[in-house]
Amino acid sequence: xxxxxxxxxxxxxxxxxxxxxxxxxxxxxxxxxxxxxxxxxxxxxxxxxxxxxxxxxxxxxxxxxxxxxxxxxxxxxxxxxxxxxxxxxxxxxxxxxxxxxxxxxxxxxxxxxxxxxxxxxxxxxxxxxxxxxxxxxxxxxxxxxxxxxxxxxxxxxxxxxxxxxxxxxxxxxxxxxxxxxxxxxxxxxxxxxxxxxxxxxxxxxxxxxxxxxxxxxxxxxxxxxxxxxxxx
Numbered sequence: 001x002x003x004x005x006x007x008x009x010x011x012x013x014x015x016x017x018x019x020x021x022x023x024x025x026x027x028x029x030x031x032x033x034x035x036x037x038x039x040x041x042x043x044x045x046x047x048x049x050x051x052x053x054x055x056x057x058x059x060x061x062x063x064x065x066x067x068x069x070x071x072x073x074x075x076x077x078x079x080x081x082x083x084x085x086x087x088x089x090x091x092x093x094x095x096x097x098x099x100x101x102x103x104x105x106x107x108x109x110x111x112x113x114x115x116x117x118x119x120x121x122x123x124x125x126x127x128x129x130x131x132x133x134x135x136x137x138x139x140x141x142x143x144x145x146x147x148x149x150x151x152x153x154x155x156x157x158x159x160x161x162x163x164x165x166x167x168x169x170x171x172x173x174x175x176x177x178x179x180x181x182x183x184x185x186x187x188x189x190x191x192x193x194x195x196x197x198x199x200x201x202x203x204x205x206x207x208x209x210x211x212x213x214x215x216x217x218x219x220x221x222x223x224x225x226x227x228x229x230x231x232x
Contacts, residue, residue, distance in 0.1 A: 004033075008104075010080035014054045015124040023118055030110040036097035042083070042105075043091050050091035052084025052111040058101025059162075059177035062093050073186040075136055076177070078162035082128055086112050098177040143188045146228065151187040152197045153226035156207065160217050170220050176213040 005011055005028050016024055034053070036042060042060065043050035060077035074093060077083050085091050086108060106114075115122045135158075142151055159177065160170030176183075180198075184191045201207045206223050208216040217223065 008056060010054065010056055013080040014104075015082050015121060015128055016054065018120040018124045019118060023121075027106075027114050027118075027121075028104075030114070031104050031106045034103050034105045036101045036103070038097055038099050040097050042095040042097070042103070044094050045091055047091045049108060050085060051105045052082070052086060052108055053103040053105040055079050055081050055083070056102040056104060059098040060101060061096050061098050061178075061182070063096060064093050071185065073178075073182060075132065076158075076162075076186075081132075082125060084108060084111065086115065098182075099175075139186075142228070148187075148189055148193050148197055149200075149226055150228050151189065152183070152194060153201070153223050154228065155183060155187060156201075156215065156217075157220075157223050157227045159215070160220065160223075170217060172217050173210075174215055174217070176215060 005016075005024055008014075011017060016027060019027065033056075036058070042053060045064065055077050057079055059079075060081075060083060061073050062075040062077065062083070063071050063073045065071050076098075077095070083095055084106075115125065139154070142154055146154070157170060160174055163171035163174035165171075178186065180191050180194045183189075184194045187194070198207070198209065201223070202209060204219075204222070206217075206219045206226075208218055210216055
C-alpha cells in the first residue's frame with residue numbers, strides 16, 4: 001500500500017518531518033505501508049536486504065538470540081522511531097513486532113539514496129541514532145548498577161513518554177508493549193521481581209493497573225524520581 005503522509009499520525013515527529021512537502025512526497029513514492037501482527041518479524045539477523053522503516057503505530061523490539069536459543073531484548077522502537085541498518089551488508093539483529101504495528105517501509109538502497117539527496121534527513125537520522133545510543137547506554141548502566149525498583153521505574157517512565165502526544169509530559173494512560181517476562185528479560189530481573197515491584201508501585205499510589213496490560217500513571221513525578229530520570 002502506498003504511503004499517505006497527509007494523514008500520518010507521526011508526520012510531525014518522525015525523521016521525515018524535516019523535509020519539504022515536495023521532498024516528502026518524493027520519498028513517499030518510494031515507500032510502502034506494512035502492518036505486522038504481534039510476533040511477526042520485520043527482518044532477521046543475517047538478512048542481506050533488510051528494509052528500513054519508520055514506526056507509525058505499535059511497538060517493536062530489537063533482539064538477539066544466542067546459540068542456546070535464549071533471546072535478549074536490546075532496544076525498543078516506539079512510534080516515530082526509525083529502524084534499519086543502512087550502509088551495512090546485512091542486518092545484525094532481529095526486529096520483531098511487540099503489538100500490531102504499522103510501518104512506513106523503504107528498501108535500504110532507496111533510503112541510502114534519500115540520505116545522500118536530502119542532507120536535512122541525514123542530520124535528523126543522525127540525531128535519532130545519537131539519542132538511541134544514549135538511551136541504550138543509559139539502560140545498560142541502569143541494569144548493571146541500578147536497583148530493581150529503579151530499573152522498572154525507568155522502563156515504565158519511558159513507556160509513558162513514548163505513548164504521550166506531548167514532548168514535555170508522559171501519558172497518563174498507556175498499554176505495556178512487553179509482557180512481564182519480556183520486561184524481566186530486558187531489565188535483567190526475574191518475572192517475580194517485576195510482578196512484586198509493580199504491586200509495590202500500585203500500593204504507593206504511583207500507578208494503577210487496568211486490565212491485562214493497561215497502566216494508569218497516577219504520580220509521574222514520583223515515578224520519575226525512582227527512575228533516576230528527574231534530572232532529564
